[in-house]
Each structure stands twice: as structure tokens, then as C-alpha cells.
Amino acid sequence: MQKAAQAQEEAQLLLNVGGIVTAVENAADLENVAFWQQGDASLATKEKLAERQALRYHPLVLDALQKYWEAAQRSLQSGGDPSANELHREGHALMLRRIYRVMIKDFDPADCERCIAEDWARDAKGKDTLTRKSFCDAFFELADTWTNNIDAREYAAFLRTLFDSVSVQKQVIGPDGKVMMIAYVWKDEVECAFDEAYAVEEQPAVVQEAVQAATAKAPGVKLYKSESA
Secondary structure: HHHHHHHHHHHHHHHHHHOOOOOOOHHHHOOOOOOOEOOOHHHHHHHHHHHHHHHOOHHHHHHHHHHHHHHHHHHOOOOOOOOOOOHHHHHHHHHHHHHHHHOOOOOOHHHHHHEEEEEEHHOOOOOOEEEEEHHHHHHHHHHHHHHOOOOOOHHHHHHHHHHHHEEEEEEEOOOOOOEEEEEEEEEEEEHHHOOOHHHHOOHHHHHHHHHHHHHHHOOOOOOOOOOOO
16 A cells, blocks of 8 residues: 555645646646646545556556567667566667657657656666566556556556557577567667557547457456455
């Protein structure tokens, strides 16, 4: 519950400084508020924040987060190690540049690098590398910002949809010259373009469709669990 309490304090701080908007006068005002800034005060209670934090360790969410980690490792010039537990700043920046291009309209290189530096400072907390846990925590927060409901399928769908926008399949060749496996790496940065779905005031349609598909395939899946793994 300590994390939930901390999250509640951070949420309240954002409300106080105007970083998150929970009420507007009319529809016209709503159009001027980016989706990621639209908050729901009912989801910021200590109990709801605890439920949201519990989704961090749901199998569907863990699987989606692992894909990002493996792609980040394999995309390094060194080839990386998907089983590693640390990621250097280089790998962090490679990934975020692509995500910035997909999610932020009117790409601004200077602003992109500033945001990446701020994210690194917040996520790495003064260390030279980012642990797998810190990396996954950061991406979970991104999903938590861009989803409407406390639903593991929705979080996982958002993560998978974004992942598909910034990654590409690559053959991994073994010592014998044969294909060992198909892995994912980041797309070339120039191939990552802004997706208009992230400019809308409501949750991106691509995420809604992915959630519906997941629900149809596994209608009995648990949405969240009360104990962390």
C-alpha cells in the first residue's frame, strides 16, 4: 500500500499544479485538454490507486512490458542481452525517440531530447543504468496515463498497440547460419510517424479495438489481482 499512498500524493500534486484536469466547463474546453492530461478524480483514491498498481504485475501486462525490454536490448549496436537486468542510457534514448515520434504531433528534435533527458533523470534516479524493474515501471505509468479503466486487458492492449508502431520483426541467425528465432527490434527512427489516434480527446480507437478483441478471445480473464508477484 506504500506505493499506492505515494501515487496518491503525486496525483494530488498534479491536480494542484494543473498538470491534470478533472473538470471543464464545456465541450469546447475539453477539446483544449490533451488526452493524457484528462484525469478522473474517482480513480485517484487510495483504494483505486492500489488497484491500478496491482495491474503492474498482471500476466497480460507483464508479457507486454517484457516485449519492450527485449526489443530495447536487441536494438543496441552491441546486440544486447534480452536476459540482462540493466539498460544503459543509449538504449533508453533509442526507444523513446521512436515513441515520441509516434505519440507527439509536430516532431521537435530539441523538445524530444529534452523530454528524453527528463525521463531518464526521473526513471534512473541518478544511476548510470536503468533496471528492468524501473524500465517496466516507467512503461506501466505510460499505460496508466493513456487508459480509461482499471483493466489489465486495456493496459496490455495499449502497450501492444504502441509496441507494434515502433518495432519490427528481425531474424536472429545462429552460428550455423540458420534462423534461430524471430525477434523484435526498434524500427528505423524515420519510419516512425505520428499516429493521429493519439491526438483525439478520447481513448485511441486502435486501443479500444484491441481491448474488444482481447475480451472476445479471453472473456474470463481476471482484470487485476490483489497481491503483487
